[in-house]
Amino acid sequence: MKYVDEFRDPHKARVLIRRIESLIPEIPLTRQRPLQLMEFCGGHTHTIFRYGIEQMLPDAIELVHGPGCPVCVLPMGRVDDCVALAERPDVIFTTFGDAMRVPGSQKSLLQAKAEGADVRMVYSPMDALALARKHPDRQVIFFALGFETTMPSTALTVLQAEREGIDNFSLFCNHITTVPTIKAILDSPDMQIDGFLAPGHVSMVVGEKPFHFVAEHYGKPIVITGFEPLDILHSLWMLLRQLADGRRAVENQYARVVRPDGNRAGLAAVSRVFELREFFEWRGLGSIDHSGVRMRDEYARFDAERRFAVPNIRIADPKACQCGEVLKGVIKPWECKVFGTACTPETPMGALMVSSEGACAAYYNFGRIDLDALVARREAAGEG
Amino acid sequence: MKAERLRARRRLTADTITLAHGAGGKAMHDLIDDLFAGEFDSAELAGREDQARLEIDALRQTGARLAFTTDSYVVDPLFFPGGDIGALAVNGTVNDLAVGGAQPLYLSCGMILEEGLPLATLRQVVMSMKKAADRAGVAIVTGDTKVVPRGSADKLFINTAGVGVIPPGREPGAGRARPGDVILINGPIGDHGAAIVDARGELALENSIESDCQALNGLVEALFAACPDVRCLRDATRGGLATVLNEFAAASSTAMRIDEQALPVREQVRGVCELLGLDPLYLANEGKLVAVVPPESADRALAALRSHPAGRDAAIIGEVRDAPAGTVVLATAFGGDRLVDMLVGEQLPRIC
Incomplete structure (x- = not known):
């Protein structure tokens, strides 16, 4: 397929792997421990597992799969709020497909649907708006979810609803922000990540500038990365190049999509409709300052949280879950106490088992080939 | 551990x-x-095959057995490029018999109709069933009709049961794969699933993917004629190729290793999957069989499949290994390996 296969060429992959391998001896740190490189974004995690990239890399590189899966990090209480909204008889609740399976404290949206709630899968917020036009007697709520990538389309949909005077459409806003979250990871005391792959599609919206602090204040290299397997390998090579040269900078591997200033029209729509929340609760990471957005007062009539009573009860993560430690790279997914036993993709306990973009689910689905070897190695090392 | x-x-x-x-x-x-x-x-259910294989006194002297199966059809929309619910109801049941090695003979037709269904729609479906039955060489010999109040069913549901005869010596079974065996498929995967996504029109894609809906009994006869020692045979319907291979791997305690580069997938189907974050390995098919044959029969089996119109694009897609037992592994075109597990629930499009 044109414009796709070029980025999945196995010969180019082998060349990049060789270049990556040849850089390892130039990085002194690798003599003490493997480098920990974090891909923040769930889309990258998916690519890494889908193409088997982890097994192609030398042992001196450990990939840490970050929290950038908006479905995974949604706390249970918010899912309960979704279910409560969806179960109102006057409501058509619309959502992206993979949010349907996320467990709340009682049930998921999929279960609510099976019990009679009108939950519909859409591919875009504009589909939800079209439903509102079609069913003027019903309240259509769109479950707005995602990082900066999906914010502009949500914001533009609200502006469109305003222009058309549609009053039976609203958002349940759970948009989250990237930068405060990366900062929270960098500030955590047990963190030892040596470099970051920055999310390509978030960067397409926000541009390069918001990531400068990673290099400037924390002294970590960061490369904005595309989503094809060669993009990932190329970016890993760029990270190693920086580490070998002793440089710390923001570099843009995904230049075919990401402009330095991002998408100005998109950002303008976002800041017109949304404002930062003081804090937002994440599954696995707890509360992070300024890590979510809510709707501005001018758009309160499109805000489902203000239009309808939601329970808004905070539900603590299950105690056995070690999602936070996995997210920060302190332990590997399969080292978690409940991985694959109490916590599986069918009955996920923790955030990272929920969506195929979550590190644990990705490991469970695609990565278990090497599990016996991993467990054996670990037991041989006396850690098991 | x-x-x-x-x-x-x-x-x-x-x-x-x-x-x-x-x-x-x-x-x-x-x-x-x-x-x-x-x-x-029941003992007949224990094998978890697509059809029961029954020993009947009248047939026993010849070594033949009776195959018996049933399937219900609830597809939405009723009509889609490449087929409709009627063709599906005939071909699906014919195929469930055929992959047991049976020669399908008779079908039943149970109709559940929603009040308000236009008769012209029903007539069109019935004519399509007749055409498909003629093409597959089976007769529809008994039936039942129920009409339920509006809202109690979605337009039209069909159940078909089928019987056929398994000639002596044919014993394909999911548990019979052995290390070294070769895995084949009779053409590109995912056409039906992609056609349905397309036909629902939610995405307004400008596309023309046709379902692969077809009867496989002729193809199965050609396969057994060339290669009587077929080890495993199933049609890859819901859950796609990935599910069938997982069933083989689990039942035979072997590993199924398939090669992404050898997998036939149409460009348009790949396109839909790229757009929606779907995986063609899990998309439904309605005219694809997966066969496992001993290595020495592989070339003969491939030639036999390719000589039949329903198998022109047949391909060898992988081999059976001994470990890790119970798993399906895909060698990606990119050079890595990845585990292909059973689908947990429905395949849901990813958010971004």
Whole structure:
């Protein structure tokens, strides 16, 4: 397929792997421990597992799969709020497909649907708006979810609803922000990540500038990365190049999509409709300052949280879950106490088992080939 | 040890039926294993094949057996490029018989109609069933009709049961794969699933993917003629190729290793999958069979498949290995390996 296969060429992959391998001896740190490189974004995690990239890399590189899966990090209480909204008889609740399976404290949206709630899968917020036009007697709520990538389309949909005077459409806003979250990871005391792959599609919206602090204040290299397997390998090579040269900078591997200033029209729509929340609760990471957005007062009539009573009860993560430690790279997914036993993709306990973009689910689905070897190695090392 | 615990058998845990229980993946297998097969508890069900294989006195002298199967059809929309619910109801049941090595003979037709269904729609479906039955060489010989109030069913549901005769010597079974065996498929995967996504029109894609809906009994005859020692044979419907291979791997305690570069997938189907974050390995087919044959028969089997119109694009897609037992591994075109597990529920499009 044109414009796709070029980025999945196995010969180019082998060349990049060789270049990556040849850089390892130039990085002194690798003599003490493997480098920990974090891909923040769930889309990258998916690519890494889908193409088997982890097994192609030398042992001196450990990939840490970050929290950038908006479905995974949604706390249970918010899912309960979704279910409560969806179960109102006057409501058509619309959502992206993979949010349907996320467990709340009682049930998921999929279960609510099976019990009679009108939950519909859409591919875009504009589909939800079209439903509102079609069913003027019903309240259509769109479950707005995602990082900066999906914010502009949500914001533009609200502006469109305003222009058309549609009053039976609203958002349940759970948009989250990237930068405060990366900062929270960098500030955590047990963190030892040596470099970051920055999310390509978030960067397409926000541009390069918001990531400068990673290099400037924390002294970590960061490369904005595309989503094809060669993009990932190329970016890993760029990270190693920086580490070998002793440089710390923001570099843009995904230049075919990401402009330095991002998408100005998109950002303008976002800041017109949304404002930062003081804090937002994440599954696995707890509360992070300024890590979510809510709707501005001018758009309160499109805000489902203000239009309808939601329970808004905070539900603590299950105690056995070690999602936070996995997210920060302190332990590997399969080292978690409940991985694959109490916590599986069918009955996920923790955030990272929920969506195929979550590190644990990705490991469970695609990565278990090497599990016996991993467990054996670990037991041989006396850690098991 | 942890790795062993991971592979322990799963159980039916749900309180209510969700769509996942019909999607062909783990949830559906749990439902069948724990509830249906658990309660009905017959020797014929134990093999978990697509058809029961019955020894009947009248046939026994010849060494032949009776094959018996049933399937219900609830597809939405009723008509889609490349087929309709009527053609599906005939071909699907014919195929469930054929992959047991049977020569399909007779079908039943149970109709559940929603009040208000236009008669012209029903007529069109029935004519399509007749055409498909003629093409597959089977007769529809008994039936039943129920009409339910508006809203109690979605337009039209069809159940067909089928019987056929398995000639002596044919014994394909999911548990018979051996290391070294070769895995074949009769053409590109995912056409039906992609055609349905397309035909629902939610995406307004400018596309023309046709369902692969077709009867496979002629192709199966050609395969057995060339290669009587077919080890495993199934049609890859809901849950796609990935599910069938997982069933083979689990039943025979072997590993199925397939090569992404050898997998036939149409460009348009790949396109839909790229757009939606779907995986063609899990997309439904309605005219694809997966065969496992001994290595020495592989070339003969491939030639036989390719010589038949329903297998022109047949390909060898992988081989059976001994370890890791019970798994399906895809060698990616990119050069890595990845585990292809059973689908947990429905395949849901990813958010970004």
